[in-house]
Amino acid sequence: xxxxxxxxxxxxxxxxxxxxxxxxxxxxxxxxxxxxxxxxxxxxxxxxxxxxxxxxxxxxxxxxxxxxxxxxxxxxxxxxxxxxxxxxxxxxxxxxxxxxxxxxxxxxxxxxxxxxxxxxxxxxxxxxxxxxxxxxxxxxxxxxxxxxxxxxxxxxxxxxxxxxxxxxxxxxxxxxxxxxxxxxxxxxxxxxxxxxxxxxxxxxxxxxxxxxxxxxxxxxxxxxxxxxx
Numbered sequence: 065x066x067x068x069x070x071x072x073x074x075x076x077x078x079x080x081x082x083x084x085x086x087x088x089x090x091x092x093x094x095x096x097x098x099x100x101x102x103x104x105x106x107x108x109x110x111x112x113x114x115x116x117x118x119x120x121x122x123x124x125x126x127x128x129x130x131x132x133x134x135x136x137x138x139x140x141x142x143x144x145x146x147x148x149x150x151x152x153x154x155x156x157x158x159x160x161x162x163x164x165x166x167x168x169x170x171x172x173x174x175x176x177x178x179x180x181x182x183x184x185x186x187x188x189x190x191x192x193x194x195x196x197x198x199x200x201x202x203x204x205x206x207x208x209x210x211x212x213x214x215x216x217x218x219x220x221x222x223x224x225x226x227x228x229x230x231x232x233x234x235x236x237x238x239x240x241x242x243x244x245x246x247x248x249x250x251x252x253x254x255x256x257x258x259x260x261x262x263x264x265x266x267x268x269x270x271x272x273x274x275x276x277x278x279x280x281x282x283x284x285x286x287x288x289x290x291x292x293x
Contacts, residue, residue, distance in 0.1 A: 099251050129181075138185060235261075
């Protein structure tokens with residue numbers, strides 16, 4: 065009986081030891097999921113980014129676009145970008161430890177190279193029908209208001225209602241992603257700030273014409289986290 069128990073304990077110890085070893089297996093290019101992250105870095109998006117980074121070796125991150133969005137942040141608020149940078153800075157600091165568990169995690173510089181700022185801040189109009197918002201968001205009390213929202217105010221030519229160009233570093237970068245000679249699907253995680261993504265589609269269509277635009281669309285798989293509930 066003692067011998068049987070000892071054998072079982074030994075087998076369990078070996079199993080646990082094997083599970084704790086870091087995986088040296090590197091995902092192939094075809095296994096890595098071609099991904100775009102769109103985020104407004106609201107209170108939940110920070111958690112989503114942290115979780116994503118733990119598994120980021122399995123994704124081919126083409127772009128992460130940070131776009132302000134009302135009511136959480138005004139168009140000129142640095143909060144969303146600062147929050148994203150804070151998380152990536154923490155990732156850089158912890159990366160040596162994280163790579164003990166997964167040596168294939170991307171480097172900080174690699175992530176920063178594809179992290180760009182979008183143009184904000186179109187309101188999340190489903191929050192209220194009164195065109196104003198006053199309530200707690202996380203640990204902040206937020207008050208915002210806006211005029212009526214129309215598609216053409218934010219997409220296309222000219223300036224946004226904030227007097228800024230509708231194009232941005234983020235939308236320009238996304239056009240470059242769309243132009244890549246890569247047949248893999250593009251998985252778009254739309255956590256927020258999709259206005260920059262739509263402007264990029266508009267510019268791609270304008271630049272390359274209707275036929276190329278229709279070739280691009282089947283490759284794009286958009287997951288709107290807005291509809292999670």
